[in-house]
Amino acid sequence: MMGLMQDWPLLIHRIIDHAAIQHGGRPVISRSVEGPMHRTTYAEVRARALRLAKRLAREGIRPGDRIATLAWNTWRHLEAWYGITGVGAVYHTVNPRLFDDQIVYIVNHAEDRVLFLDLTFVPLAERLAPRLTSIERYVVLTDAAHMPETSLRGAVAYEDWLAEADGDFAWTTVEENAAAGMCYTSGTTGMPKGVVYSHRSNVLHSMAALAPDMLGLSSRDVAMPVVPLFHANGWSFAFSAPMAGATLVLPGPKLDGPSAYEMLDANQVTITAAVPTVWLGLLQHLEATGATLPHLRRVVIGGSACPRAMTEKFRDRYDVEVMHAWGMTEMSPLGSVCSLKPEHMGVDAEGWLDVKARAGHAPFTVEMRITDDEGRDLPWDGTSFGRLKVRGPAVAAAYFKGEGGEILDETGFFDTGDVATIDSTGNMQVIDRSKDVIKSGGEWISSIELENLAVGHPDVAEAAVIGVAHPKWDERPLLVVVPKAGRSPSREGVLAHLEGRIAKWWMPDDVVVVEEIPHTATGKIQKTALRDRFRDYRLPGT
Amino acid sequence: MMGLMQDWPLLIHRIIDHAAIQHGGRPVISRSVEGPMHRTTYAEVRARALRLAKRLAREGIRPGDRIATLAWNTWRHLEAWYGITGVGAVYHTVNPRLFDDQIVYIVNHAEDRVLFLDLTFVPLAERLAPRLTSIERYVVLTDAAHMPETSLRGAVAYEDWLAEADGDFAWTTVEENAAAGMCYTSGTTGMPKGVVYSHRSNVLHSMAALAPDMLGLSSRDVAMPVVPLFHANGWSFAFSAPMAGATLVLPGPKLDGPSAYEMLDANQVTITAAVPTVWLGLLQHLEATGATLPHLRRVVIGGSACPRAMTEKFRDRYDVEVMHAWGMTEMSPLGSVCSLKPEHMGVDAEGWLDVKARAGHAPFTVEMRITDDEGRDLPWDGTSFGRLKVRGPAVAAAYFKGEGGEILDETGFFDTGDVATIDSTGNMQVIDRSKDVIKSGGEWISSIELENLAVGHPDVAEAAVIGVAHPKWDERPLLVVVPKAGRSPSREGVLAHLEGRIAKWWMPDDVVVVEEIPHTATGKIQKTALRDRFRDYRLPGT
Ligand SMILES: Nc1ncnc2c1ncn2[C@@H]1O[C@H](COP(=O)(O)OP(=O)(O)OP(=O)(O)O)[C@@H](O)[C@H]1O
Ligand SMILES: Nc1ncnc2c1ncn2[C@@H]1O[C@H](COP(=O)(O)OP(=O)(O)OP(=O)(O)O)[C@@H](O)[C@H]1O
Ligand SMILES: [Mg+2]
Ligand SMILES: [Mg+2]
Secondary structure, rough: OOOOOOOOOOOOHHHHHHHHHHHOOOOEEOOOOOOOOOEEEEEHHHHHHHHHHHHHOOOOOOOOOEEEEEEEEEEEHHHHHHHHHHHEEEEEEEEOOOOHHHHHHHHHHHHHOOOOEEEHHHHHHHHHHHOOOOOOEEEEEOOOOOOOOOOEEEEEEEEHHHOOOOOOOOOOOOOOHHHEEEEEEEOOOOOOOEEOOOHHHHHHHHHHHHHHOOOOOOOOOOOOOOOOOHHEEEEEEEEHHHHHOOOEOOOOOOOHHHHHHHHHHOOOOOOOOHHHHHHHHHHHHHHHHOOOOOOOOOOOOOOOOOOHHHHHHHHHOOOOOEEEEEOOOHHHEEEEEEOOOHHHHOOOHHHHHHHHOOOEEOOOEEEEEEOOOOOOOOOOOOOOOOOEEOOOOOEEEOOHHOOOOOEEHHHHHHHHEEEEEEOOOOOOOOOOOOOOOEOOEEEOHHHHHHHHHHHOOOEEEEEEEEEEEOOOOOEEEEEEEEEOOOOOOOOHHHHHOOOOOOHHHOOOOHHHEEOOOOOOOOOEHHHHHHHOOOOOOOOOOO | OEEEEOOOOOOOOOHHHHHHHHHOOOOEEEOOOOEEEEEEEEEHHHHHHHHHHHHHHHOOOOOOEEEEEEEEHHHHHHHHHHHHOOOOOOEEEEEOOOOOOHHHHHHHHOOOOEEEEEEHHHHHHHHHHHOOOOOOOEOOOOOOOOOOOOOOOOOEEHHHHOOOOOOOOOOOOOOOOEEEEEOOOOOOOOOOOEEEEEHHHHHHHHHHHHHEEEOOOOOOEEEOOOOOOOOOHHHHHHHHHHHHEEEEEEOOOOOOOHHHHHHHHHOOOOEEEEHHHHHHHHHHHHHHHHHOOOOOEEEEEEEOOOOOOHHHHHHHHOEEEEEEEEOOOOOOOOOEEEOOOOHHHHHHHHHHHHHHHEEEEEOOOOOEEEEEEEEEOOOOOOOEEEEEEEOOOOEEEOOHOOOOOOOOOOOOOOOEEEEEOOOOOEEEEEEEEOOOOOEEEEEEHHHHHHHHOOOEEEEEEEEEEEEEEEEOOEEEEEEEEEOOOOOOOOHHHHHHHHHOOOOOOHHEEEEEEEEOEEOOOOOEEEEHHHHHHOOOOOOOOO
């Protein structure tokens, strides 16, 4: 017996339709790439997205075709997502900070037909264009007045090109499981892998993200995703903010501390989101200027573990709650958010930081397990750690073109590649990536935990821990640190700082001071490069 | 090109699985039908639902079979929903307050095979059993100690019967569009019509209900649905509370003011929900005792229009925000919730009541239109009124067994039978049912608005307005009032109270004082009965 409810496929256009109807006048405020601030509304975003969809159809774009974007967070990028999906095509966000070879690889791999790009990236595109074999046309996200001379094939200013179509268009209807978007992983552990989102996965993911225990976005929120749309599906904001009817603030090309502050302050932002490094810049700016954040209530931090000191500073100096989150490109990306449960309500200030040091609990749409190498479930006791596996409607079942082969286990769970503990309240903590964890004498040492402690040392700006070969223990931890400007931390000083805070056998065998630690395109520590560099390092006493 | 995300059908068991895993220890507190308070947890509810599913399978229940419940809101009723859907069968909540003939009609119409019933309803079931031709077995929701002598076929105490199965069971997997639940409409305008929910519709509806602009349930909430599970799918609480991990408080058989207060107070309830009449009882109790509601933050009121005076009293005396809501059995049932949008943020105390007098805006999953009789869209200006039509994944496409024929228009919208205005902020207000609206000289008069104003008169306890035949104007309004105890409102006094508050031509032609106004099983005014009674009424001057 079937239900007798309406057939209403979960298509992305319904999100912008809803926003335009129920929250049509709500502002979408961007810092434009050209410089000035720009204001529009959800109703206008929808109107222009319809026009864009029509223009793409006239360009010969068909359902399933991929359209690349090399763009900052602006209203144009936002309407591009809705226009592209609105004609049944697939938005493919390309991270401009990737190495040239990686960009060439993924654009060709995705077989993108059109590339939308910001002015910022014209030189990059010109450099790579000869190798981008599938791109038929380059659309520069600007108007005629700002359009540069360029050799790019078919290059046109977006506003001119868009003006060639009117908005009289009906969204192209596709199946809800049809492809809607693509994002390649960050390439931290190897070559980026292509994840293909469906309309259904994006809609369900966004609905789950709205829940009060997750992002908890309401129409009264002013949301600023500092995290770029090209990072892990933009952490859902391009969908969840309009779905909630939240005011959207888009920081454009300027993600530095002063610029972020300017946007937060001028627009009375209530919730913002980015990786930890972005917030270092903001906090430095606040400290230097004595500025405060009276409107900001929550800052979502993920992509890497959020250091405890950051959570504490946001709370104690600025009365802002850090929402520590964990996610992956493969998960659309939300895997967990650390909002307090009733079990945590009695904790004191320190206990609260303990809770917030962990990455939180899963939304309804994410099932989580931790298992040992044989796939046996481990207890949720906060200390047992194992492979973190997930299942859900917004979790990848495979990579594009089958790269990496079968990625689900027999129970249909995806192995995240992260090693984690989960405590009795369901609060998960990533201990390490399985590729980064240090195996010493058969036991695991968490590089993330050592790093987070090391950056607590007053002279240390950044820290990375890698395993180095050891004749007796297989591997032992090596701590690599970047000093704060003008400081020179000593090996002994740094190790003394760790003492008492970790098990004796976790103590790094050595400390190396370096000028810079290599980073990936999303600002994560590039352990692969670091391991290469210290491959032949001889630890003391070996 | 298809997305490459996991296939994860939206099945109801995932809700209780999620609750048991992520919020396993969260309390589910019920007032039992036997009397004492009862405490359990989501983990236990799930364990017992698995046992129930296994027991039902052994009973010969197959996917698609209907199981009726005649039960109050308790943990047993809750686990019944999950056990029934967990074996692929269909829960069918029967409203015990319906007339005998209606109950017989819907149980036979649904072809229910098993009937779960509370002790309260054993006499009712015994009376009707000879006519309930499809019921094979009666399961009394109690334990051996409380099991009465009864003639009911195969009658067994739920706890004994459940104990015959262990919990070692895998949820039966069905398609997400398979039937999961049934609820018949309230029968306000005619014979109740059967609505058949699917797993998908219930899951999507519940996800949409969690959004901060809707119910906004979090794991930190303590939610008490006073609205019975047998009224309009229990307003989603059986699904949305566990999905959010909210503590659930179930009031059992006692819905009177003092009992509701006792539960609210003892369990520090933060959000509760029911039709307006229930809150009259609570407010009277609070006033009489001087008690307050320090923990309660929100009260969801719908099913009929919430009188302005009620919203005001909740706010001014108890610091509780009324969430005026509109819904229908056919909509799972949430159609709109009145949460404030940024557009409303500057309003004063009176303006706030104006906003809250309306039924709110739609969740992402509900598309709304108002049209004239020819299906042309009317403006959202707060005054134009027309047929309210809705579309969405949790809106009925048809009634069970095709009763009522085709219920969607050419655009796939369902005509709600309500007449409404929508203002520029998307805030909808039901003006009347199309069957109740009074057509005077070609213009419409809102019976709901007249009623809401009339109950503002100090001597009037309840009011109903119906149209009575008029030789010149086709129909004119007749106001029927029930006096407050010991008061005797006069025709002139009541009409004087309306003066200045309505357009002149809306003024009722007469006022009749009666001892009682007839109500439906969900406590709504039964206009059909009232119209029958006053069919031959002669208005003054005719
Ligand atoms: N809160 C967090 N704490 C610790 N690690 C996190 C957190 N959030 C995200 N991560 C890390 O980021 C990963 C997901 O990042 P992303 O999808 O951007 O690509 P990547 O894993 O860095 O790159 P690649 O998969 O190509 O190697 C997670 O698997 C996890 O290792
Ligand atoms: N906030 C509200 N304001 C005014 N009316 C409301 C409100 N909420 C619900 N209603 C009324 O209740 C109706 C839905 O009620 P329900 O599904 O319980 O059955 P019913 O319409 O009363 O009965 P039947 O359809 O059998 O005649 C709506 O169509 C509307 O008329
Ligand atoms: Mg990865
Ligand atoms: Mg109805």
